[in-house]
Amino acid sequence: MEQVAFFAGAIGALGGALAVVALRNPFYSVLALIVHLISLAGLFLILYAEFIAAAQIVVYGGAVMVLYLFVSAYVGGSEEPIWEAIPGQRLLAPLLAAALFIEVSIAVLGTGLKAIGERGPTLPAGFGSPGSIGELLLERFLVVFEAASMLLLIAAVGAIVLAGRRREAGPGGAGGPGQPGERSGARRDQPSPAPPGTPGSGAEEVAR
Amino acid sequence: MSLPLAEVGFAEATWIMVVKSIVIFLVVFMIVPVLTVVERKLIGRFQNRYGPNRVGPVGLMQPVADILKLAGKQVLHPSASVPLLYAIGPALVIFSGITTIAILPFGNVKDGVGFYGIDVSIGVLYFFAFGSLAFYGLLLSGWASGSKYSFLGAMRSAAQLISYEISMGLALLGAIMMAGSLSLVSIVEAQGTIWYVIPQIVGFLIFMVAGFAETNRAPFDLPEADAELVQGFQTEYGGTRFGSFLLAEYLEMFVVSGIATAFFLGGWMGPGPGWLDPIWMIVKILALIFVFIWVRATLPRLRYDQLMSLGWKMLLPLATLNVLVTAVLVVVT
Numbered sequence: 001m002e003q004v005a006f007f008a009g010a011i012g013a014l015g016g017a018l019a020v021v022a023l024r025n026p027f028y029s030v031l032a033l034i035v036h037l038i039s040l041a042g043l044f045l046i047l048y049a050e051f052i053a054a055a056q057i058v059v060y061g062g063a064v065m066v067l068y069l070f071v072s073a074y075v076g077g078s079e080e081p082i083w084e085a086i087p088g089q090r091l092l093a094p095l096l097a098a099a100l101f102i103e104v105s106i107a108v109l110g111t112g113l114k115a116i117g118e119r120g121p122t123l124p125a126g127f128g129s130p131g132s133i134g135e136l137l138l139e140r141f142l143v144v145f146e147a148a149s150m151l152l153l154i155a156a157v158g159a160i161v162l163a164g165r166r167r168e169a170g171p172g173g174a175g176g177p178g179q180p181g182e183r184s185g186a187r188r189d190q191p192s193p194a195p196p197g198t199p200g201s202g203a204e205e206v207a208r
Numbered sequence: 209m210s211l212p213l214a215e216v217g218f219a220e221a222t223w224i225m226v227v228k229s230i231v232i233f234l235v236v237f238m239i240v241p242v243l244t245v246v247e248r249k250l251i252g253r254f255q256n257r258y259g260p261n262r263v264g265p266v267g268l269m270q271p272v273a274d275i276l277k278l279a280g281k282q283v284l285h286p287s288a289s290v291p292l293l294y295a296i297g298p299a300l301v302i303f304s305g306i307t308t309i310a311i312l313p314f315g316n317v318k319d320g321v322g323f324y325g326i327d328v329s330i331g332v333l334y335f336f337a338f339g340s341l342a343f344y345g346l347l348l349s350g351w352a353s354g355s356k357y358s359f360l361g362a363m364r365s366a367a368q369l370i371s372y373e374i375s376m377g378l379a380l381l382g383a384i385m386m387a388g389s390l391s392l393v394s395i396v397e398a399q400g401t402i403w404y405v406i407p408q409i410v411g412f413l414i415f416m417v418a419g420f421a422e423t424n425r426a427p428f429d430l431p432e433a434d435a436e437l438v439q440g441f442q443t444e445y446g447g448t449r450f451g452s453f454l455l456a457e458y459l460e461m462f463v464v465s466g467i468a469t470a471f472f473l474g475g476w477m478g479p480g481p482g483w484l485d486p487i488w489m490i491v492k493i494l495a496l497i498f499v500f501i502w503v504r505a506t507l508p509r510l511r512y513d514q515l516m517s518l519g520w521k522m523l524l525p526l527a528t529l530n531v532l533v534t535a536v537l538v539v540v541t
Contacts, residue, residue, distance in 0.1 A: 027351070031293075034344065041337075054333035062340025062373070066347070066366050073351050073363070129329045130390050 005046055012039030026072040030065065037061045049128040224321055229310070232325055236309055239490070240458045241271035247501050254505035281447030288354030289444065297349025298445065298452040304342035305459030308335050312466040313393045315476045315485035323476070323486055324393060331390030332380055335467060336373065339422070342460070343369050349453075350441035361441040364512065365424060371519040372421035372428075378527035379414035382534040383471045392467075396475030405472040410530045412472040414523050416499070419464040421519070423457060426504035428515060465496035 016036025023029045037060045044053035086092070124132075137145045245260060245268060252259020260267035285294050311334050315323030328334050343366055350362020384390060386407065387398035395404075405412050421428040442453050469475055469492040478488035510518065 031348075038341075050328065050330050051333070054330045054337045057337040058333065058340055062336070062343065063370060066340075066343050066370055069344075069347055070363065070366055073347070073359070130331075130333070131329075 002046060005042060009039045009042035009046065012036070013043065027069070030068045030072050033068070034061060034065050037065065047128075051128055051130045051133050225326075228321065228323075229325055232309060232312075232314070233306070235490075236459070236462060239462065239494075240455060241275065243458050243462075243497060244274065244454070245270045247504075250498070250501050251505050254502070275451070278451035279448055283447050283449065286354055286444050290352040290354070293348050293352035294444075295449070297345050297352060297441075298449045298456070299345075300348065301342055301345030301456040302452050302459070304338045304345065305456045305463065307338045308463045309459070309466075311335060311392055312463065312489075313396055313470055313475055314489045315482075316393065316397070318482060322393070327391055327393045329391060331392055331395075332384070332467065332471075333390065335463070336377060340373070342456075345456075346441050349445065353441070353444035355444050357443045358441050361443070365441060368421055368424075368428065368515065368519075371516060372418040372523070375414055375519060375523040375527045376418035376422060378524070378531055379411040379418060380467075380471055381527075381531045382408045382411040385531075385534050385538050392470045392475070396470050396477065399474045399477065403472065403474040403477075408472060408530075408534070410526065411534075412468065414527050414530070415468055415471070416496075417523060418519075419468065420500070420503060421515070423460045423464055423500075425457070425461065425500055427507040427510050429509060461497055461500055462493060465493045465500070468496055469493050 013036050016032045016034075016039060019032035020029045020036065023032060038057060041053040041056040041061065044050075044056060248270070249259035249267065260270040263269040263273045285291055310325030311328065311331070313324040313327070317323075346365045346369075347362045350358040350360075350365070353359070383395060383404045386404060387395040389395060389398070420426075442450060445453065466489075469489060473492050473496075475492075476485035476489040478484065478491075480488075
């Protein structure tokens with residue numbers, strides 16, 4: 001059972017990661033990335049890290065990737081590349097990739113492989129459960145945790161400030177200012193959606 | 209051999225788990241067609257007409273006719289669509305609906321059998337994890353249909369689901385803190401003295417409002433918006449695939465009502481002997497589904513900007529405030 005789950009997760013994760021790079025259409029790349037992230041969550045489950053697995057799906061698989069998909073569905077499909085190629089890119093990329101591979105190999109060989117032949121450490125009770133993770137975060141790693149949350153808060157405030165500044169930049173600019181107001185103004189001119197009980201929604205009932 | 213994956217509160221032999229999954233699955237699937245006819249009859253009454261009354265005695269056989277009609281239709285896809293993704297979309301929506309049923313508790317452990325699919329320690333996070341996969345069902349089916357209406361509907365649903373999921377999670381956090389557990393079974397057990405709907409009334413109301421939005425029900429059915437988007441992401445679907453969207457909508461309604469029942473309405477608790485527990489749970493769920501139908505018949509659809517400002521400017525601060533106040537009270541008492 002564990003083996004089946006492991007290989008299903010591993011194939012999903014590797015295949016997804018390869019497909020992200022290989023596919024030309026950004027929409028499909030994002031879909032492949034979703035497959036990759038969900039397979040990773042499956043691998044976390046095998047490692048008894050069910051909270052991390054759930055957080056992985058809710059945060060990355062759910063919220064973050066929906067935004068990616070959102071954006072790539074809107075702007076995707078354009079034929080011209082959105083970036084400019086750096087000169088010598090084709091030569092440089094494999095070299096850098098090889099360097100990274102060697103670096104990671106050294107790190108893995110130097111530390112992790114010793115545990116592969118053994119049974120692995122015994123798990124303390126409640127390992128990976130939300131309760132034990134909460135205790136670790138709020139007692140042992142409190143300072144790190146608070147620092148990370150401050151960083152996130154600053155990023156969120158920064159995003160709001162940047163968005164607000166663009167709105168002030170003046171009406172008429174593309175995609176920014178006054179659009180929310182404009183949109184709601186335009187909508188106000190339309191007749192409001194039919195309340196239930198009018199012929200429109202009655203007809204929908206009949207259709208069902 | 210039971211699954212070694214992750215930690216569960218209580219696990220039985222594999223065959224018991226298989227049997228009880230089939231039982232829960234069948235019961236819920238029997239309820240869904242009944243719900244469709246109940247909804248149509250109720251809406252008929254709310255609108256001062258009869259509702260379906262031709263097929264069978266007082267129209268009770270209507271769902272059978274509907275299902276046969278949907279199943280008998282030709283399965284086709286528009287030429288502008290992406291066939292594979294077009295087929296995966298409805299399947300994903302159904303998948304997320306069915307998997308989330310697993311954590312609804314219909315009773316405690318009796319004679320070595322827990323009356324629930326599975327009692328995971330991550331509890332309600334399971335619901336959010338699989339619920340978030342439903343986004344992709346809607347987004348994919350809207351995008352892969354190759355139609356502007358479907359695409360707009362899918363985009364609306366994605367924005368709406370993201371906005372309301374946060375309030376939904378925060379609304380539950382109050383009850384989670386009071387019970388001191390994420391597991392739905394422990395949360396129901398913690399409500400022995402008082403149902404959380406009384407101390408957590410704000411959380412309950414926020415959860416229900418966000419639940420209307422998450423299930424794409426009126427007054428938040430903008431992704432479907434028949435008047436402007438001709439059913440949104442479902443426009444190009446027909447036959448059984450359309451039927452699966454319909455089925456998923458009712459499943460999601462059932463699940464959201466089930467979560468609300470477990471968190472705020474005392475779950476399976478009720479007077480009477482122990483074997484009545486699952487009945488109580490189902491009765492409470494059906495009562496909440498009645499509220500869903502009632503609201504649909506009462507309130508007009510919100511405008512898109514109203515929907516967004518309600519979610520971000522009202523529900524989210526309210527839910528955060530609720531969590532803060534609850535946290536202080538839990539620590540003080």
